[in-house]
Amino acid sequence: MPIHNADVAEVFNEIADLLEIQGGNPFRVRAYRNAARSVGEHAQNVRTMVAQGADLKAIPAIGDDLALKIREIVATGSCSLLASLRAQVPSAVTALLHVPGLGPKRVRRLYEQLHVQSLEELAQAAAQGRIHTLPGFGALTEAHILANVQMRLDKSRRFLFAQASERAQPLLAWLAASPDVERVEAAGSLRRLRDTVGDIDILATSRNPAAVTRQFAGYEDVTEVLAQGPTRASVVLRGGLQIDLRVVEPESFGAALTYFTGSKAHNVALRRLGQERGLKINEYGVFRAQTRIAGETEESVYASVGLPWIPPELREDRGEIEAARDAALPALIAHVDLRGDLHAHTVASDGHASLRDMALAARERGLSYLAITDHSKRLAMAHGLDAARLAAQIDEIDQLNAQLMGITLLKGIEVDILEDGRLDLPDAVLARLDLVVGAIHSHFDLPRERQTERILRAMDHPCFTLLAHPGGRLIDSRDTCDLDMLRVTRKARERGCFLELDAQPERLDLTDTACRMAKDHGVLVSIDSDAHSAAELDNLRYGVNQARRGWLEKADVLNTRSLARLRPLLARTMRSSALEIPESR
DNA sequence: GCCGTTTTCGGCCCGACTGTTTTCAGTCG
Numbered sequence: 148m149p150i151h152n153a154d155v156a157e158v159f160n161e162i163a164d165l166l167e168i169q170g171g172n173p174f175r176v177r178a179y180r181n182a183a184r185s186v187g188e189h190a191q192n193v194r195t196m197v198a199q200g201a202d203l204k205a206i207p208a209i210g211d212d213l214a215l216k217i218r219e220i221v222a223t224g225s226c227s228l229l230a231s232l233r234a235q236v237p238s239a240v241t242a243l244l245h246v247p248g249l250g251p252k253r254v255r256r257l258y259e260q261l262h263v264q265s266l267e268e269l270a271q272a273a274a275q276g277r278i279h280t281l282p283g284f285g286a287l288t289e290a291h292i293l294a295n296v297q298m299r300l301d302k303s304r305r306f307l308f309a310q311a312s313e314r315a316q317p318l319l320a321w322l323a324a325s326p327d328v329e330r331v332e333a334a335g336s337l338r339r340l341r342d343t344v345g346d347i348d349i350l351a352t353s354r355n356p357a358a359v360t361r362q363f364a365g366y367e368d369v370t371e372v373l374a375q376g377p378t379r380a381s382v383v384l385r386g387g388l389q390i391d392l393r394v395v396e397p398e399s400f401g402a403a404l405t406y407f408t409g410s411k412a413h414n415v416a417l418r419r420l421g422q423e424r425g426l427k428i429n430e431y432g433v434f435r436a437q438t439r440i441a442g443e444t445e446e447s448v449y450a451s452v453g454l455p456w457i458p459p460e461l462r463e464d465r466g467e468i469e470a471a472r473d474a475a476l477p478a479l480i481a482h483v484d485l486r487g488d489l490h491a492h493t494v495a496s497d498g499h500a501s502l503r504d505m506a507l508a509a510r511e512r513g514l515s516y517l518a519i520t521d522h523s524k525r526l527a528m529a530h531g532l533d534a535a536r537l538a539a540q541i542d543e544i545d546q547l548n549a550q551l552m553g554i555t556l557l558k559g560i561e562v563d564i565l566e567d568g569r570l571d572l573p574d575a576v577l578a579r580l581d582l583v584v585g586a587i588h589s590h591f592d593l594p595r596e597r598q599t600e601r602i603l604r605a606m607d608h609p610c611f612t613l614l615a616h617p618g619g620r621l622i623d624s625r626d627t628c629d630l631d632m633l634r635v636t637r638k639a640r641e642r643g644c645f646l647e648l649d650a651q652p653e654r655l656d657l658t659d660t661a662c663r664m665a666k667d668h669g670v671l672v673s674i675d676s677d678a679h680s681a682a683e684l685d686n687l688r689y690g691v692n693q694a695r696r697g698w699l700e701k702a703d704v705l706n707t708r709s710l711a712r713l714r715p716l717l718a719r720t721m722r723s724s725a726l727e728i729p730e731s732r
Numbered sequence: 733g734c735c736g737t738t739t740t741c742g743g744c745c746c747g748a749c750t751g752t753t754t755t756c757a758g759t760c761g
Contacts, residue, residue: 174744178733210734248750250759285752335761348761374760376749381760391761393748406746411761418745423738429746 156187164241165232167251181208309652311344334407340692342655346389356394402442406430412464420452460695487516490675496521497529508681510554518557523571525563557581568604577610586615595629612720616649650690662697671705
């Protein structure tokens with residue numbers, strides 16, 4: 148089995164889990180977790196690095212020992228340390244760590260004294276009342292475990308950013324209207340604009356914190372109060388979304404906002420910087436000995452360690468602190484920078500609006516061009532277009548463009564990339580288009596090598612402009628297909644074509660790290676709505692969020708170009724002169 | 733187990749809340 152970075156990360160994470168359950172050195176545990184994260188995010192494939200004799204210690208958090216273990220995993224597909232740890236505690240036990248309320252100490256006790264090895268056995272033990280007899284467990288803990296393990300078994304716990312945002316807005320407004328609340332703001336992964344959100348963190352300032360947490364616990368949508376103290380409370384809303392509220396004094400607002408925005412890795416790095424300067428950074432402020440020297444604003448916190456303010460989207464400890472230190476933070480793209488949209492559908496395939504309505508809706512939203520890219524014939528259930536219907540649509544768009552003012556429709560297609568990498572329509576009709584958007588909609592589970600070759604072959608077609616939703620993922624229902632994005636990105640660079648960031652909330656595909664890779668390789672990204680209705684053109688904002696997390700600036704994004712500057716870039720990808728098209732077709 | 737213009741050894745982020753504890757361990761973010 149060829150090893151990928153995610154496999155190595157998985158091994159390291161499992162080692163960390165098992166070490167933790169077995170009471171290992173907590174710093175050693177952390178070293179494995181840091182390494183797992185670092186390898187998982189590393190752009191270059193470790194297997195390739197090993198094959199090329201590259202220095203694995205160039206990967207952050209990898210030292211002599213873990214470099215050796217990576218080599219072992221690449222060579223043998225397994226790791227002897229993991230095997231010996233599993234001999235002491237079965238790997239299935241690590242699933243228990245993900246149950247809220249259970250940490251390593253309790254999991255160890257559950258395993259050693261009750262021989263609980265899975266979520267199912269945990270639920271059983273709780274239901275039979277065997278857990279509260281253990282030291283350190285009580286009846287309440289047992290009841291919580293029972294409830295939480297059920298939820299864990301029922302469904303995944305992350306929500307789409309768009310859903311979480313919709314739930315958070317009314318709650319934030321309701322809190323803001325309270326006379327006891329001075330300021331209130333979302334923090335956490337929601338503020339960092341992550342594609343999915345596990346729970347929502349809200350920060351408020353007040354001179355009367357206890358009144359605020361009390362009011363919060365009484366919000367109409369709350370189904371359960373998990374915890375409630377004078378400065379902090381956690382609740383669950385209808386639908387299972389958890390909200391954590393923290394209330395601080397106004398002079399601590401900036402420190403607390405930094406702290407609760409995270410990410411955890413960013414905070415750790417920030418505090419370490421503080422430590423080097425003899426400062427203690429916590430959610431109340433920045434302190435030298437007992438004296439607060441900063442904390443009212445986020446800017447003051449960053450300034451205390453010699454840094455400019457860092458946008459929340461970048462706070463993942465992926466180089467943003469170094470970039471801030473070097474005055475090299477990106478000027479992140481904004482929604483208003485987008486001049487057009489290069490991926491949208493109409494009633495001709497599976498969309499819900501006509502050509503004209505889509506054009507008018509795009510114009511209303513301030514866009515100056517919109518590419519019509521209906522599906523191709525292979526996608527029969529979406530009424531995909533064959534060559535004749537596409538030819539008719541091309542004529543229809545020409546006529547419409549002659550009538551419409553202030554918006555230009557571009558002629559395109561979202562053509563299926565077939566299993567062997569060929570495109571689903573004849574070259575002759577593709578060559579008449581302004582752009583060809585290629586996408587896979589089948590055979591998502593090909594082995595990595597074949598999937599990659601399939602995409603690379605499609606990109607080599609003389610009419611190939613843009614690779615749509617490259618990973619093919621649907622958050623929560625379909626994983627990203629196994630694809631070597633580094634090779635795809637290099638091919639895009641070599642071929643002069645583009646990668647799409649599909650802005651549908653359940654896609655958001657490219658991922659943030661893939662956006663960054665595109666930028667690093669000089670490949671332009673197109674942020675597209677993939678709208679199937681007029682309203683879905685608004686999805687662009689979610690794509691912009693993701694692009695910001697990927698460090699993209701205005702210049703890195705294809706559709707920030709004016710139509711006049713866009714056309715030659717598209718034309719370069721449509722090398723129709725490379726085609727020998729028979730006159731009769 | 734990683735890491736280093738204070739260090740190749742001795743550090744490694746910090747505080748709130750819960751439940752079971754009778755002064756604090758465990759968990760969480």
